Amino acid sequence: MAAGADGVPLSPHVPELGALELLLDVVATGSIGAAGRRHGVSQQAASARLRTLERQVGVAVLDRRARGTGLTDAGTAFAAWAARVVEAATDLDAGLTALRHRGSARLRLAASMTVAEHLVPGWLAALRAHGGVEQITLTATNSAAVADLVRAGAVDVGLVEGPDPLADLSQVVVGTDDLVLVVAPDHPWARRRRPVAAALLARTPLVTREVGSGTRTALEQALGPPGPTPVLELSTATAVRESVRAGLGPAVLPRLAVAGDLRDGRLVAIGVTGVDLRRRLRAVWVGPTDRPPAGPARDLVATATARVHPPGPRRKSDAGGVTHASRQDHR
Numbered sequence: 001m002a003a004g005a006d007g008v009p010l011s012p013h014v015p016e017l018g019a020l021e022l023l024l025d026v027v028a029t030g031s032i033g034a035a036g037r038r039h040g041v042s043q044q045a046a047s048a049r050l051r052t053l054e055r056q057v058g059v060a061v062l063d064r065r066a067r068g069t070g071l072t073d074a075g076t077a078f079a080a081w082a083a084r085v086v087e088a089a090t091d092l093d094a095g096l097t098a099l100r101h102r103g104s105a106r107l108r109l110a111a112s113m114t115v116a117e118h119l120v121p122g123w124l125a126a127l128r129a130h131g132g133v134e135q136i137t138l139t140a141t142n143s144a145a146v147a148d149l150v151r152a153g154a155v156d157v158g159l160v161e162g163p164d165p166l167a168d169l170s171q172v173v174v175g176t177d178d179l180v181l182v183v184a185p186d187h188p189w190a191r192r193r194r195p196v197a198a199a200l201l202a203r204t205p206l207v208t209r210e211v212g213s214g215t216r217t218a219l220e221q222a223l224g225p226p227g228p229t230p231v232l233e234l235s236t237a238t239a240v241r242e243s244v245r246a247g248l249g250p251a252v253l254p255r256l257a258v259a260g261d262l263r264d265g266r267l268v269a270i271g272v273t274g275v276d277l278r279r280r281l282r283a284v285w286v287g288p289t290d291r292p293p294a295g296p297a298r299d300l301v302a303t304a305t306a307r308v309h310p311p312g313p314r315r316k317s318d319a320g321g322v323t324h325a326s327r328q329d330h331r
Contacts, residue, residue, distance in 0.1 A: 013056055020086055060072050108156045110154075111158065111159035114254045118256040119304070124136060130299070136296075143214035144212035146158040146284075156295075158284045159304075161214030161215070176281065179253065182241075182250065182253055182268065187250065187268070195271030198223060201252075208230040209235070211233075215253065219252050241261060
């Protein structure tokens with residue numbers, strides 16, 4: 001039996017850590033079902049585990065209502081203590097990881113092409129400036145492939161782009177970008193004074209990214225069925241950009257990827273009405289929703305989110321809620 005700080009064994013009324021994390025997720029989401037999904041279990045299994053917790057502690061913790069689940073008065077006090085326990089366990093986890101990897105800390109990272117090319121270098125430079133990372137491996141690929149690498153455990157954390165969260169992965173917003181319709185300076189639309197309607201854009205042959213890229217997915221969801229009409233599909237934003245400049249047709253690309261061309265007049269941006277082309281950039285990982293894997297991965301996410309959410313009141317993630325080994329030319 002575990003002992004407390006004074007050497008006295010802990011009573012059998014102290015729940016295990018996973019049950020405390022589940023309870024805190026119920027508090028965060030207001031729903032046993034949503035908390036269960038965060039932990040990869042059904043609502044029935046989550047509810048049974050919480051009832052076991054209540055029997056163990058000997059008090060009613062949850063107030064189960066028709067429109068959601070809240071805390072009893074005793075539960076409010078218990079949840080505050082539970083949060084301190086989980087926070088201490090998180091610190092212990094991070095400390096142990098640092099000890100295990102001292103002198104050989106390694107970060108395995110996968111990122112979509114837009115994020116890898118335009119944001120990751122700055123984040124990694126800031127991370128290395130604080131020390132603690134000896135080796136960084138970055139795989140640049142499309143967002144769908146990044147998510148698959150994360151699910152398979154091949155990387156510690158992934159960075160993806162797209163309009164919607166990934167339901168089966170923990171995540172936090174690390175940046176924003178919007179898609180912009182661009183044409184060559186000699187394209188007829190370059191002289192257009194009015195924005196292009198979404199319906200016209202959907203009918204127009206476009207140079208597009210491949211299926212599975214965050215850019216393509218965001219465009220498809222924005223336009224709705226049947227989606228864009230590709231005249232040419234390419235696997236990198238650079239190839240799409242050069243094809244537009246060569247006169248092969250308009251394209252919808254991340255503003256991050258075309259900012260220099262727009263500034264220097266090599267491409268012209270055209271407004272689009274009737275469609276929302278904004279999107280969020282997210283860090284994704286497997287594990288608890290409120291913290292990425294301990295070590296450099298967590299430090300990277302903290303570095304990235306600090307530039308989106310400056311110090312101040314902490315924001316919840318939209319999850320429900322830190323050596324180029326390979327470069328796959330996809331996003």
